[in-house]
Amino acid sequence: MRLAVIPGDGIGPEVVSEALKVLGEVVPNAETTSYDLGASRWHSTGELLPESVLGELAEHDAILLGAVGDPSVPSGILERGLLLRLRFELDHHVNLRPGRLYPGVQGPLADPGEIDMVVVREGTEGPYAGNGGLLRKDTEHEIATEVSLNTAFGIRRVVSDAFRRANERPRKHLTLVHKTNVLEHSGSLWSRIVEEVSLEYPEVSVAYSHVDAATIHMVTDPSRFDVIVTDNLFGDIITDLAAAVTGGIGLAASGNLDISGRNPSMFEPVHGSAPDIAGQNVADPTATVLSVSLLLDHLGEKEAARRIEASVAFDLATRDQASPGTTTAIGDRLAALVSSNAAPRPAL
Amino acid sequence: MRLAVIPGDGIGPEVVSEALKVLGEVVPNAETTSYDLGASRWHSTGELLPESVLGELAEHDAILLGAVGDPSVPSGILERGLLLRLRFELDHHVNLRPGRLYPGVQGPLADPGEIDMVVVREGTEGPYAGNGGLLRKDTEHEIATEVSLNTAFGIRRVVSDAFRRANERPRKHLTLVHKTNVLEHSGSLWSRIVEEVSLEYPEVSVAYSHVDAATIHMVTDPSRFDVIVTDNLFGDIITDLAAAVTGGIGLAASGNLDISGRNPSMFEPVHGSAPDIAGQNVADPTATVLSVSLLLDHLGEKEAARRIEASVAFDLATRDQASPGTTTAIGDRLAALVSSNAAPRPAL
Ligand SMILES: CC(C)[C@H](C(=O)O)[C@@H](O)C(=O)O
Numbered sequence: 143m144r145l146a147v148i149p150g151d152g153i154g155p156e157v158v159s160e161a162l163k164v165l166g167e168v169v170p171n172a173e174t175t176s177y178d179l180g181a182s183r184w185h186s187t188g189e190l191l192p193e194s195v196l197g198e199l200a201e202h203d204a205i206l207l208g209a210v211g212d213p214s215v216p217s218g219i220l221e222r223g224l225l226l227r228l229r230f231e232l233d234h235h236v237n238l239r240p241g242r243l244y245p246g247v248q249g250p251l252a253d254p255g256e257i258d259m260v261v262v263r264e265g266t267e268g269p270y271a272g273n274g275g276l277l278r279k280d281t282e283h284e285i286a287t288e289v290s291l292n293t294a295f296g297i298r299r300v301v302s303d304a305f306r307r308a309n310e311r312p313r314k315h316l317t318l319v320h321k322t323n324v325l326e327h328s329g330s331l332w333s334r335i336v337e338e339v340s341l342e343y344p345e346v347s348v349a350y351s352h353v354d355a356a357t358i359h360m361v362t363d364p365s366r367f368d369v370i371v372t373d374n375l376f377g378d379i380i381t382d383l384a385a386a387v388t389g390g391i392g393l394a395a396s397g398n399l400d401i402s403g404r405n406p407s408m409f410e411p412v413h414g415s416a417p418d419i420a421g422q423n424v425a426d427p428t429a430t431v432l433s434v435s436l437l438l439d440h441l442g443e444k445e446a447a448r449r450i451e452a453s454v455a456f457d458l459a460t461r462d463q464a465s466p467g468t469t470t471a472i473g474d475r476l477a478a479l480v481s482s483n484a485a486p487r488p489a490l
Numbered sequence: 491m492r493l494a495v496i497p498g499d500g501i502g503p504e505v506v507s508e509a510l511k512v513l514g515e516v517v518p519n520a521e522t523t524s525y526d527l528g529a530s531r532w533h534s535t536g537e538l539l540p541e542s543v544l545g546e547l548a549e550h551d552a553i554l555l556g557a558v559g560d561p562s563v564p565s566g567i568l569e570r571g572l573l574l575r576l577r578f579e580l581d582h583h584v585n586l587r588p589g590r591l592y593p594g595v596q597g598p599l600a601d602p603g604e605i606d607m608v609v610v611r612e613g614t615e616g617p618y619a620g621n622g623g624l625l626r627k628d629t630e631h632e633i634a635t636e637v638s639l640n641t642a643f644g645i646r647r648v649v650s651d652a653f654r655r656a657n658e659r660p661r662k663h664l665t666l667v668h669k670t671n672v673l674e675h676s677g678s679l680w681s682r683i684v685e686e687v688s689l690e691y692p693e694v695s696v697a698y699s700h701v702d703a704a705t706i707h708m709v710t711d712p713s714r715f716d717v718i719v720t721d722n723l724f725g726d727i728i729t730d731l732a733a734a735v736t737g738g739i740g741l742a743a744s745g746n747l748d749i750s751g752r753n754p755s756m757f758e759p760v761h762g763s764a765p766d767i768a769g770q771n772v773a774d775p776t777a778t779v780l781s782v783s784l785l786l787d788h789l790g791e792k793e794a795a796r797r798i799e800a801s802v803a804f805d806l807a808t809r810d811q812a813s814p815g816t817t818t819a820i821g822d823r824l825a826a827l828v829s830s831n832a833a834p835r836p837a838l
């Protein structure tokens with residue numbers, strides 16, 4: 143297993159190092175190569191993602207990213223020049239974001255019920271296509287456009303993936319989240335494709351929710367969601383909300399997948415580089431460890447993936463929530479749990 | 491005071507009738523004219539918003555709308571043909587949505603803190619402009635576009651309104667919610683205009699939040715928000731979430747304002763027509779009563795507006811939350827409170 147690692151900025155290197163510690167317990171012979179990308183590289187060289195680095199990244203089985211970003215870099219530079227560029231260049235069309243409320247974790251909801259959902263967010267089109275512009279800049283008559291681009295090809299591969307996942311889950315339920323009553327054209331395309339693909343999955347029940355209503359359900363009745371499939375921007379919004387109601391972005395993992403397997407997929411915690419707490423050994427590496435579990439699952443190492451997830455679940459259920467320990471202490475605990483195989487298997 | 495009333499479908503007529511009862515206590519001589527628009531009119535005549543009706547509506551001081559919609563009408567027809575058409579034709583550029591957690595109301599958050607925000611949502615442009623289309627429909631190569639249109643003119647008038655409101659509130663704080671790191675062009679225009687207008691309001695402190703992060707704050711730290719100014723689509727999403735965390739859309743009021751005063755503004759509860767509970771005298775008219783309070787405030791009847799809001803606050807603090815009473819009982823209670831002027835004034 144050849145992994146490219148992008149530790150990044152802020153707490154990125156710290157959480158990645160713990161995640162690799164845990165990975166070492168299940169895949170001792172993984173080869174890792176580290177790539178220096180992010181705010182510090184941009185400051186020192188002006189480079190965001192050199193072609194040569196992109197080429198090297200593409201030769202790995204998967205990529206693990208910590209976090210990039212720093213207040214010293216103008217907003218948008220790293221996002222568009224590095225993070226989104228990776229998603230587009232490596233055709234990461236499925237942005238996979240599980241949202242599970244683990245026992246022992248106290249989220250912001252008074253009565254959350256059971257939460258166990260997976261959001262399949264489209265990753266390479268919609269309003270993220272970078273298509274738009276300014277006219278008559280800096281005048282009274284300035285106009286800015288942003289064009290959401292949606293293709294049958296792009297939507298179908300993501301919707302198919304979401305149905306496949308729903309079909310493998312006990313509840314076999316899929317919700318399309320969109321805003322079809324206003325975004326008539328893209329809404330029509332998404333709806334028709336969901337309807338078409340649903341014919342191949344007669345056992346999967348299908349629901350629809352407008353994105354505004356979905357945010358209400360996310361806080362009043364999140365248990366209703368099993369698999370959600372949605373557009374790039376709506377997915378961006380509701381996965382942050384899903385992370386919040388399941389205990390915060392400190393626990394949320396994500397995968398940027400090229401389902402075709404042509405390019406390596408990339409795994410990363412949903413949280414950012416948190417420069418305010420960097421270097422203090424206080425960041426929680428759990429989301430990055432869970433991202434490694436997603437990575438292993440994607441590479442077919444199902445058993446190893448489950449062992450890591452079960453260890454995390456066990457640790458979350460038993461840790462002192464108020465003071466879960468230092469970054470390295472949590473990493474050590476998780477590594478020990480994984481190696482001892484002590485954590486009970488999750489009920490599937 | 492000449493009011494046009496659109497009772498609409500489902501519970502619309504029921505909640506509107508209670509709201510007018512309450513209005514009658516503070517403005518006994520209001521002239522109201524009822525307009526039959528919505529699902530039932532569309533079914534019987536195929537009409538959504540005839541030009542003649544639009545012309546008549548435009549001659550009133552304000553419009554009160556209950557709710558329109560029915561499952562028998564295909565999604566999008568009434569939204570685009572009636573609701574959004576009214577907003578566009580009457581230039582309702584400020585979509586005003588207060589989000590306040592009243593004492594006594596139990597929302598979904600375990601520890602909400604004090605919530606008292608106002609969202610100023612742009613109402614006439616952005617992705618709602620209806621600009622987009624389909625190419626190669628029903629083929630493998632189909633493409634759908636949606637164009638977000640953003641003008642300096644359109645943004646400035648909304649941002650100015652938001653600053654004016656922030657400047658009049660005790661905390662004098664304004665948050666721009668957008669997605670500037672991805673939506674480069676519209677994000678740049680919104681950011682520059684907020685910066686420009688902020689120079690006229692040196693006492694208002696300004697913050698920025700990406701829309702995804704804003705949904706997190708809305709459930710983990712909603713007290714941070716005072717006035718939010720945002721784009722049409724982001725506003726649609728976060729106001730539903732704000733309504734959810736302040737006790738549900740059953741309590742959320744809204745105003746669609748033409749700040750210039752050229753056209754009548756329209757006031758409506760955020761909730762829909764709820765056909766499942768229509769005709770049973772069980773719908774809570776509180777959101778519609780609060781919409782009347784917004785209406786009066788907009789027409790300069792500040793004292794009457796405050797009396798209604800104080801009565802609602804008093805009733806919410808003292809009502810049996812589990813069984814607040816029938817639609818008419820709640821209306822009667824609120825009307826009595828307003829007329830007796832018994833409710834204590836809210837601390838301002
Ligand atoms: C950093 C930003 C470009 C990114 C996005 O909008 O997709 C982030 O919010 C995410 O969800 O991964």
Ligand SMILES: CC(C)[C@H](C(=O)O)[C@@H](O)C(=O)O
Nearest residue numbers: 323324354569570573574726
């Ligand atoms: C009904 C729909 C068109 C509308 C919107 O999207 O604006 C609604 O959700 C709202 O928030 O008023």
